[in-house]
Amino acid sequence: xxxxxxxxxxxxxxxxxxxxxxxxxxxxxxxxxxxxxxxxxxxxxxxxxxxxxxxxxxxxxxxxxxxxxxxxxxxxxxxxxxxxxxxxxxxxxxxxxxxxxxxxxxxxxxxxxxxxxxxxxxxxxxxxxxxxxxxxxxxxxxxxxxxxxxxxxxxxxxxxxxxxxxxxxxxxxxxxxxxxxxxxxxxxxxxxxxxxxxxxxxxxxxxxxxxxxxxxxxxxxxxxxxxxxxxxxxxxxxxxxxxxxxxxxxxxxxxxxxxxxxxxxxxxxxxxxxxxxxxxxxxxxxxxxxxxxxxxxxxxxxxxxxxxxxxxxxxxxxxxxxxxxxxxxxxxxxxxxxxxxxxxxxxxxxxxxxxxxxxxxxxxxxxxxxxxxxxxxxxxxxxxxxxxxxxxxxxxxxxxxxxxxxxxxxxxxxxxxxxxxxxxxxxxxxxxxxxxxxxxxxxxxxxxxxxxxxxxxxxxxxxxxxxxxxxxxxxxxxxxxxxxxxxxxxxxxxxxxxxxxxxxxxxxxxxxxxxxxxxxxxxxxxxxxxxxxxxxxxxxxxxxxxxxxxxxxxxxxxxxxxxxxxxxxxxxxxxxxxxxxxxxxxxxxxxxxxxxxxxxxxxxxxxxxxxxxxxxxxxxxxxxxxxxxxxxxxxxxxxxxxxxxxxxxxxxxxxxxxxxxxxxxxxxxxxxxxxxxxxxxxxxxxxxxxxxxxxxxxxxxxxxxxxxxxxxxxxxxxxxxxxxxxxxxxxxxxxxxxxxxxxxxxxxxxxxxxxxxxxxxxxxxxxxxxxxxxxxxxxxxxxxxxxxxxxxxxxxxxxxxxxxxxxxxxxxxxxxxxxxxxxxxxxxxxxxxxxxxxxxxxxxxxxxxxxxxxxxxxxxxxxxxxxxxxxxx
Numbered sequence: 096x097x098x099x100x101x102x103x104x105x106x107x108x109x110x111x112x113x114x115x116x117x118x119x120x121x122x123x124x125x126x127x128x129x130x131x132x133x134x135x136x137x138x139x140x141x142x143x144x145x146x147x148x149x150x151x152x153x154x155x156x157x158x159x160x161x162x163x164x165x166x167x168x169x170x171x172x173x174x175x176x177x178x179x180x181x182x183x184x185x186x187x188x189x190x191x192x193x194x195x196x197x198x199x200x201x202x203x204x205x206x207x208x209x210x211x212x213x214x215x216x217x218x219x220x221x222x223x224x225x226x227x228x229x230x231x232x233x234x235x236x237x238x239x240x241x242x243x244x245x246x247x248x249x250x251x252x253x254x255x256x257x258x259x260x261x262x263x264x265x266x267x268x269x270x271x272x273x274x275x276x277x278x279x280x281x282x283x284x285x286x287x288x289x290x291x292x293x294x295x296x297x298x299x300x301x302x303x304x305x306x307x308x309x310x311x312x313x314x315x316x317x318x319x320x321x322x323x324x325x326x327x328x329x330x331x332x333x334x335x336x337x338x339x340x341x342x343x344x345x346x347x348x349x350x351x352x353x354x355x356x357x358x359x360x361x362x363x364x365x366x367x368x369x370x371x372x373x374x375x376x377x378x379x380x381x382x383x384x385x386x387x388x389x390x391x392x393x394x395x396x397x398x399x400x401x402x403x404x405x406x407x408x409x410x411x412x413x414x415x416x417x418x419x420x421x422x423x424x425x426x427x428x429x430x431x432x433x434x435x436x437x438x439x440x441x442x443x444x445x446x447x448x449x450x451x452x453x454x455x456x457x458x459x460x461x462x463x464x465x466x467x468x469x470x471x472x473x474x475x476x477x478x479x480x481x482x483x484x485x486x487x488x489x490x491x492x493x494x495x496x497x498x499x500x501x502x503x504x505x506x507x508x509x510x511x512x513x514x515x516x517x518x519x520x521x522x523x524x525x526x527x528x529x530x531x532x533x534x535x536x537x538x539x540x541x542x543x544x545x546x547x548x549x550x551x552x553x554x555x556x557x558x559x560x561x562x563x564x565x566x567x568x569x570x571x572x573x574x575x576x577x578x579x580x581x582x583x584x585x586x587x588x589x590x591x592x593x594x595x596x597x598x599x600x601x602x603x604x605x606x607x608x609x610x611x612x613x614x615x616x617x618x619x620x621x622x623x624x625x626x627x628x629x630x631x632x633x634x635x636x637x638x639x640x641x642x643x644x645x646x647x648x649x650x651x652x653x654x655x656x657x658x659x660x661x662x663x664x665x666x667x668x669x670x671x672x673x674x675x676x677x678x679x680x681x682x683x684x685x686x687x688x689x690x691x692x693x694x695x696x697x698x699x700x701x702x703x704x705x706x707x708x709x710x711x712x713x714x715x716x717x718x719x720x721x722x723x724x725x726x727x728x729x730x731x732x733x734x735x736x737x738x739x740x741x742x743x744x745x746x747x748x749x750x751x752x753x754x755x756x757x758x759x760x761x762x763x764x765x766x767x768x769x770x771x772x773x774x775x776x777x778x779x780x781x782x783x784x785x786x787x788x789x790x791x792x793x794x795x796x797x798x799x800x801x802x803x804x805x806x807x808x809x810x811x812x813x814x815x816x817x818x819x820x821x822x823x824x825x826x827x828x829x830x831x832x833x834x835x836x837x838x839x840x841x842x843x844x845x846x847x848x849x850x851x852x853x854x855x856x857x858x859x860x861x862x863x864x865x866x867x868x869x870x871x872x873x874x875x876x877x878x879x880x881x882x883x884x885x886x887x888x889x890x891x892x893x894x895x896x897x898x899x900x901x902x903x904x905x906x907x908x909x910x911x912x913x914x915x916x917x918x919x920x921x922x923x924x925x926x927x928x929x930x931x932x933x934x935x936x937x938x939x940x941x942x943x944x945x946x947x948x949x950x951x952x953x954x955x956x957x958x959x960x961x962x963x964x965x966x967x968x
Contacts, residue, residue, distance in 0.1 A: 192724035221577030272549030315857030317886035337446030340377025351628035367397035383412030404437035464623030525562025539639025581609030736841030851880025
């Protein structure tokens with residue numbers, strides 16, 4: 096499955112340190128297309144094609160790229176892959192199961208091995224079972240190891256059984272922050288030739304590394320398998336949107352405020368599937384850590400990547416995080432020579448479109464209550480909460496007293512690599528805690544507080560600055576080093592708090608410094624969630640409610656009874672800068688990352704199977720053989736059931752992967768919970784769906800198991816509910832799909848705009864395949880989910896010209912779908928809506944595939960049948 100890389104050697108140059116490099120300017124001088132004015136992100140793609148392709152093919156590909164020919168398909172072979180455990184485990188069960196198929200055919204299982212370096216970071220398993228106590232981190236780590244022993248043993252088996260496969264065990268940090276601070280090389284050495292560091296990751300926030308000038312983005316596990324096995328990824332030539340940054344951030348405005356403004360701004364422009372590239376004089380005004388916050392949240396505004404040029408700030412950050420001086424010199428020399436560097440006054444690249452963003456216009460804010468792009472000025476947060484309550488049919492009473500009432504903040508979490516990677520934000524949070532402590536303020540007793548840094552170096556510099564004690568005093572003790580609350584692992588609320596919320600039906604709130612706040616994601620008892628900077632999380636915990644304005648109402652009263660406002664606690668910029676300079680140092684990063692990133696005592700003690708094939712345990716409820724590895728090629732466009740598809744779900748706009756295949760807690764009364772209890776799992780140990788991604792039976796039953804899902808077929812009911820006929824019973828989605836399958840019927844899901852937003856989790860597509868869904872018809876798709884549907888052989892259809900007015904569905908209708916012109920990129924399909932007793936109504940639609948290669952994947956039934964067929968060869 097490996098690729099033979101034969102660079103076009105006549106285009107090699109030599110850097111000042113003697114290192115050879117593949118030169119786009121040299122290719123241009125030799126008659127290849129002009130690439131000097133290409134956006135920098137596309138120059139990285141161009142270098143990759145010049146490296147891999149035979150000269151004639153490379154010449155043609157670069158010409159099409161330079162001319163920006165509509166419909167051009169680009170190929171891209173990333174240099175490395177980054178996995179996390181929620182998506183990495185199902186990916187590796189696919190590969191382990193494919194090894195079984197190889198062995199059963201009498202072939203060597205080792206034929207299936209990654210051909211590019213893979214880093215597997217175990218960061219998604221940490222749950223906040225314990226918080227607000229000095230031993231919280233220790234107790235959470237013990238529970239993490241105990242409850243995930245089977246999962247971790249499988250990962251450790253992968254570490255030993257597969258080549259090119261490195262594991263960063265639990266407790267070492269969050270994948271994107273570790274990537275930014277340690278893994279990313281910016282310029283790599285491939286066979287003695289300097290090349291750009293490129294990558295893909297099985298997490299949508301992989302884009303964080305774009306801040307360093309490293310091109311990479313999130314993919315589903317299906318595409319990651321292709322890349323790991325040496326198959327270049329194909330993508331439609333993206334529109335490149337240049338964002339010209341001007342001005343500077345005002346005092347008191349944070350990187351979080353900036354990214355929440357940016358998410359709203361770019362969602363408004365519409366950049367789904369685009370490359371976004373930042374340029375202009377304002378870039379130099381942004382520290383690298385602020386750029387990383389913007390790049391991290393690219394999926395929240397829909398972009399494939401959010402690329403920054405390499406410049407002096409990049410080199411300064413790499414120096415601060417402990418990279419060596421010779422390597423920094425090579426990075427600068429290479430970036431300047433290849434045209435990836437930006438200096439003040441440089442001519443801007445030739446973007447497809449340009450928009451301007453004034454950093455000086457950014458103001459303090461939150462985002463919520465259900466989406467990251469719902470930016471809300473601080474003073475307007477109470478009104479946004481009132482609007483959410485009305486949406487849920489529960490108007491809020493008068494502003495509450497100082498007690499657990501509607502609008503109460505019950506979770507306040509400083510979490511996620513998005514913001515904990517930023518030293519200025521974390522030092523500011525520490526100083527706010529210090530000032531609050533000095534005034535005698537404490538979080539309200541109903542608030543669950545936690546701090547989960549993205550790397551251990553954060554703890555090191557907070558300790559050195561003397562701020563950890565202040566955070567601890569306010570209940571923000573470190574609970575561990577992992578995603579935790581940001582990916583839904585917020586853990587249980589205190590029993591008395593949970594009981595009162597349920598008994599009184601309270602509308603409670605979470606505030607977190609994460610990147611997502613989708614419905615049902617953070618905690619099942621929370622009806623609204625807001626994204627905030629780390630210091631603003633502390634402010635929300637002190638206030639204890641969002642019914643009052645954090646901007647201009649007191650957060651509490653001090654020992655003398657005087658009101659204390661946010662501005663009383665906020666530190667001066669020079670105080671923050673002085674502490675960052677003094678304590679966030681290269682020596683501190685070197686010491687932190689030098690202390691055994693690839694092992695821990697717990698990991699060393701973990702017992703794992705041996706051998707090239709995994710010994711599956713039929714009794715395991717965590718790790719089971721993948722049903723997808725056995726899929727054989729079958730063209731879904733020829734399925735006879737397409738002539739009479741039934742509506743399984745009718746959904747609205749912005750249906751996220753947290754609606755489709757949630758990560759959250761498994762309820763005992765849910766289909767998945769009932770299944771697990773039937774096989775002997777105690778009701779108190781069900782865990783969450785993310786932890787059981789290695790068991791298809793659990794994840795199948797978890798499809799659409801989101802308590803806030805709105806399905807028009809059963810409105811106004813919410814949750815995991817649908818029907819198979821207008822006069823039939825209301826059933827969980829998995830039961831309805833099974834009934835349709837028993838009747839020999841196929842099914843379709845109908846949705847609005849941006850279907851599949853959010854996480855890159857491929858189970859949102861894999862689960863549809865197991866449910867028997869043949870097609871999804873939507874107004875538009877988010878990039879990663881659309882690719883995952885294609886990879887699983889599920890047909891992504893879009894309304895041609897928008898969703899028709901008056902399209903009222905009740906479950907009695909059937910859909911007739913055919914492909915009279917064959918399957919081609921953006922090709923028309925024949926789709927008709929057939930209601931009982933009425934003539935079929937044509938519905939204009941097309942298939943949302945982007946290349947001939949994707950058409951071929953669909954005709955073959957998806958990626959895994961393709962991999963299997965190549966292995967058989």
